[in-house]
Amino acid sequence: MGRAKDLLSFPLTAEFIQTIGGDEAVDLVKICLKKNGKCLDEDIEKEMKHLKITEIRSILNRLHYRGIACYNKTKNKNSGWYTYTWEIKKRRIIELILEQQSERLQKLEEKARFGESHAFFACKKACEETAFEIAAQYEFRCPECGEMMAPIDSAEKAKAVQEQITTLKQELDALQKAV
Template sequence: MLRISKRGSRGLRSRERGRSGGRGGALPKKQRKVRVEKLPPIPGLDLILETAAHLAGEKGEKVVKALAAGELTDEDLAKRTNLQVNQVRSILYTLHENRIVTYRREREENSGWYVYYWRIDPDRALDYLRQHRMEVLKKLEERLAEEESKIFFACEGGCIRMPYEEAAEIEFRCPSCGGTLQLQDNTAIINSLRARIERLQREFA
């Protein structure tokens, strides 16, 4: 875990290794118990996991799943997710910047280092998700309006697709391959856009 001294410098605390007085060598290293402060069930966890995956990929989703059990340090998260500590820190910073997670810090009395405990911030995370989905919904609605109001032509080879006005200007010839631009039935595109819009609207309801 990242620890910061009370003077503000950074570093990692070294751990003592116990050694026996005889010839037997070093004693087995005692495993530190992972401290987990239990949190109440997190509302909207599935949506938060989806957002974490969007922001930080599969590894980000793994980190958030681990934090769903309670707050953890970056080292504890690395152990639970089988990721490198540096990877976990990078993911945590990304999630923190996007208001998915937050942290508290405690100073260890003996060393003076600060220890950071991370947790999911459900209210801020859901606010971010709602804002993001509102932006997506707006773009989908604009795209649907365009698809419903225009006639489209597409290259037979799949090179290009454009509205009638633009296709007419180039005499219905593909500028890439020279093929003929054909009238396209966009019914499937319209139905797909409507379905996506309806799903998002249900989630906001």
């Protein structure tokens, strides 16, 4: 149970689940993880009374579509009804996040490289950072407010991007170790 809590305590995980399944998806995943692979529809319904069954189904379907939630279907011999037992695939969640974030990481690294080789300009209010070529077209007046633009300290900027890269790498590393 401690582990289940760990995975969702990562902002990256919570954010990702929310993107896939909507606002209620994080709570739903939490409920499923607590049941450790034996989560029945009823268990979710009981703990999410504020939602309609169709809403719960729709979240589960979205998670299932991405391989995050899997189910086992068993037929009740007496009633003839099917029971669904849900399981959350923690490994799959991490896999998908790593895939998504590696793209973000690549973009940050490109940005860092671009920043090192290009000069940027901004006004005092820092409305918008503008590459030299574009700033020159505006005759170094801010396209937003019309004030004069001056070169930005590119070392400072590169450092900020590098810090973002380092933080993201650390987060992804910790996430991989969570399961």
